[in-house]
Amino acid sequence: MLWFFFFVCFPPEKHSLSENQGLKVVLLTNDQGNKQKAEEGGLLVFKCEEYIKSLIANPELVDLLALVRTCLSENEITSSKVLYPEHLPLSRVQAGIKSGSYLQGTFRASRDNYLEATVFVQGEGDTSTEVILQGLQHLNRAVHQDVVAVQLLPREQWVAPSSVVMQDEGAGKDDGVEEDEEEKVSSRKPTGKVVGIIKRNWRPFCGMLNVSQIKESTRHLFTPADRRIPRIRVETRQSSTLAGQRIMVAIDGWPKDSRYPNGHFVRSLGGAGEKDTEEEVLLLEHDVPHQAFSQAVLSFLPQMPWVITPEDMKQREDLRSLTVCSVDPPGCTDIDDALHCRELENGNLEVGVHIADVSHFIRPGNALDKEAANRGTTVYLCGKRIDMVPELLSSNLCSLRSNVERLAFSCIWEMNNKAEILKTRFTKSVINSKASLTYAEAQMRIDDTSLNDDVTKSLRGLNKLAKIFKRKRIEKGALTLSSLEVRFHIDSETHDPIELQTKELLETNSMVEEFMLLANISVAQKIYDEFSECALLRKHPAPPLSNYDILFKAAKSKNVEIHTDSAKALADSLDVARVDGFPYFNTLLRILATRCMMQAVYFCSGMDSDFHHYGLASPIYTHFTSPIRRYADIIVHRLLAVAIGADSTYPDLMDKHKQSVLCNNLNYRHKMSQYAQRASVAFHTQLFFKxxxxxxxxxxxxxxxxxxxxxxxxxxxxxxxxxxxxxxxxxxxxxxxxxxxxxxxxxxxxxxxxxxxxxxxxxxxxxxxxxxxxxxxxxxxxxxxxxxxxxxxxxxxxxxxx
Incomplete structure (x- = not known):
């Protein structure tokens, strides 16, 4: 590694070359040749490490030095034994990939077994191959999410994924572990070894310092919070201060004769176990942008007080007289959808889904838009929300609160009492919600026969139609799966969880879901009809047959048969799967079926040919109904607005390649937000049981x-x-x-x-x-x-x- 820096040192009150004849130039370099030439020219020359150590007033700066082999301290325990194979140079790797000798893929370490990883090799279209790696030498210093080149082993050396769950035994978990040879089993999978690193995905990692037992040692091991990341050797003179702290460490390199990569201290996050610290770790580890919105972003918010202007009203349909209401979870302040149902003079029903018109406030290409696009989604943690857009929009101007006028984008259907859609139209609108209800409150209104007000009648009409829509979806093969979700009730003073409640789904949950699905499908078809090359859609791939292995085995153990020829075959199998005396069996089977599913993803219609949504049994789908918390919906709103002549287009909206890049980021942010939410639940579960x-x-x-x-x-x-x-x-x-x-x-x-x-x-x-x-x-x-x-x-x- 050759690098150098020049420093120009000015005497006091001299700020330019023209003013100063006695300036000193200091060269910082680790290259011996540069050092020698500079010294011959009369320059002051230091190695970077030497210069940093000379700054006596800031000794902590030494910890921030990258730890490289040239600056190992004397108490480093080294070994001349080569522990890992040499990585091939990039030129040979590229030639090997081109010839087919090597495969390129993303390295994903196992959470349960640090001696195992999988490399996902993307093929043509949606096809991909999973290559198993087992043993430290075959992992060959790859780190989770690196892009690597792998060489397949001979078929007789292929193995099955390990069934062992490694127990966390603390700091010494990696030391002296013998690699068990896997049993010879029939379910072997392609197995390989890492031969080269194409792209490192190193980032600063959160974790804790394991202070060395050697007195006054400056070399210590750092254990990352993410179990998939190996421990890292760091050099620090602050070990007594950092003990018990959550800190961040960056990897600098991983020599072939070192059991662990080398790294350096970046910064401290706070005391381990403290809620604020642990939440910060959780957000950093899942790459959730959570910094305060910058002034540049906030400058594009509307000035307060904000009102709907006469000009706004001219460009929109006035729906303020309709009996619109919202139905959401308790405590929801970012209300982005509302509904209405009324009987028309011809005896048919008019049903409307009204969505917050966030795209009115967020215009393409400005700082607010770029920040929302980067964040991609709002992240919901236990007791905390990381907004995609500033609170003025998310909880105020865009939130469809009751008894205030709000801008909306409405999808309105005319249908008969059999829920057959006769007409569909889309319009920018102004609404005034008549009620903001929780699911439980809406359910009580529907069930209370003594109530017959307009809001209740609207809810009953919606609920009746929703049941028909759900039945039709299921008949087409839509899946009804299951997962256990919990809700924490947080103490207002200590902010500790005091109640743990499994979420109970009511009819009103299903009612809202059905009309959100219907709106998303209707909008998807409209934007695809208008923009076949650049519509932002969402698909759910059918799982490969191998994904169902555990489901087949679980069902077979209770003499139940499961068919997976299609989504409908699976849905029908799950519907009749019953075991006498075991009422919870069907729920467990659906939970297991959920684990077999693929991840739904955003994509650009011009870059793919398979639009099908497996879980919903729908040929086309998108996200339109939550623009406050999902950036994909904002893009869909813009497409729909152009399609109906309510707004003008712009170049990036019609560029399928840029749309595809955007979809990749949205898929990543969505996935990481899910992981962050699960981690938050896990942390609060620990607090609950404490x-x-x-x-x-x-x-x-x-x-x-x-x-x-x-x-x-x-x-x-x-x-x-x-x-x-x-x-x-x-x-x-x-x-x-x-x-x-x-x-x-x-x-x-x-x-x-x-x-x-x-x-x-x-x-x-x-x-x-x-x-x-x-x-x-x-x-x-x-x-x-x-x-x-x-x-x-x-x-x-x-x-x-x-």
Missing amino acids: NRGILNEEGYVLFVRKNAIIVLIPKFGLEGTVFFDSKDKAAPCVVFDEEGPTLTVEQHTFHIFDKVKVTISLDASNIQHQKIRMSLVHPVIPGVSVPASDAEPQAKKLKVDR
Whole structure:
């Protein structure tokens, strides 16, 4: 690595070359040749490390130096043994990829097993190949999300994905681990090894410092919060200060004779375990833009007080007299959709979906638009929301609150009582919502026969039609899957979770969903008809047959047959899947089916030919109904506005290549926001169980692994792992049958969906990776099961609702 810097040092009050005849030029370089030539020319020359260390007033700057092999300290433990194969030069890698000798793909490390990774190799169209890598040498210093070149091993060396779940045993988890050879099984997959790195995806990683046991050592190991990232060697003189802190570290390089990559300290984030710190880590680790909106962005917001002008009214349809209302979760302030239903004079029904007209406030290409495009989506954490657009828009001017006039983009249908659509039209409008209701409030109105006001009549009409639309969708093969979602009730003073509630879905949830789906489908067809090359659409690919393996096995274990020839075949199979005496079986099966699905993605119509949405059984689909929280919807609004002559176009909107690049970012942001939300739920779940002792709960086996079972606790919407290879006591006799799959522990055999009873507690022994620990109570296996905890009385005191 050759790099150098020039510094021009001016005496006081001299600020230009013309003013100063006695300036000093300092050259910073790590290149010996440059150093020698500069010294011959009379320049002051330092190595970067030497110069930084000379700044006595700022000793902490030394920690920010990139850690390279030329500046290893004396107490570095080195080895002349080459631990990893040499990476091939890029020229050979490119030639090998061109000839087909090597494959290029994205390296994805396993969360459960640090000795395993998968490389996803993108083929033509939507086809992709997964190549398994096992063992440190085959991983060959690749880091999660690097773009790598892999060489396939001979077919006889192919292996199956590991069924082992690695336990986190703290700081020394990587040391001296022997790589187990996988059993010879029939389900082998293409297996390979990394031969070169095409593009590093290194970023500053959050984690904690493991302070060296060697007194006064400046070399330490850093353990990242993300288990998929290897530990990193860093040099710091602040170890006593940084112990117990969450910090950020950047990787500088990974020599072939070093077990770990080298890196340097970037900054401290705060005390580990503190809520603010952990939330910051969560957002940084999932690459969620969460900085305050800049003045440049805020400068494009409308001036307050803001009012709808007569000019606005001339360009819009006045729908303020309609009985429009919104139905949302409790506490929702970013209300972006509202509905109405009324009977027409001809006996037909008029139904309207009214969406906040965010595109009126966010114009193409300005700083506000660019920031929203980068963020891509609003991120909902437990007790906190990271807005895509400033609060003035998200919770005020764009929010369709009751009893205020708001700008909207309306999709209006005329339909008969059989929910057959006769006419569809789209219009920019002005509305005045008559009520902002929660799902529960709307349901109470529908069910209360004594109520007969306009809002209630509108809701009843919508609910009746929604049931018909849902039945028709299901008949076409739309899937009704399941996932357990939880809602935390947060203490207003401590901000700790005090209640854990599994979300209960009401008819009104389904009512709103049906009309949002209908609006999205109607708009998708309209923008595609008008702009076949640049419509922003959303598709859901059909899963490959191999994805259903675990579903087939789970169903077979209960003598239930599942068909996956089409979405309708799967939907029909799930509808009739029942087991006598096991009412929860169907829900568990649908939860498992959800895990088999592919990710839905945004795409540009001119760059793809497969538009089908598998889960909805719809030939075309897009997102139109949530522009406050999704940037994709803003683009769709702009397309629709141009299509109906309500707005003018601009070059980027009609450029399919730029639309495709935008879709890639939106897909990434959407995926990371989902991960961030799950991580937030996991963290708040840990807070909920903190200081609650050990609880006894019933659950179901969701997955069977080689050394563990994954248990689902429906009461809490919680998954946890029960290990059977504890290092604290003699390991029991364990036999894993992948075909079942079953796990026999001593004399008891576990199957998927078996009912079990476990203890639940918070294991805080590793402050960085606190986790929910589960131990088996029932079935009783001598030497394995633990006695039921005395926490039953305490459990009864917990406010936990179904």
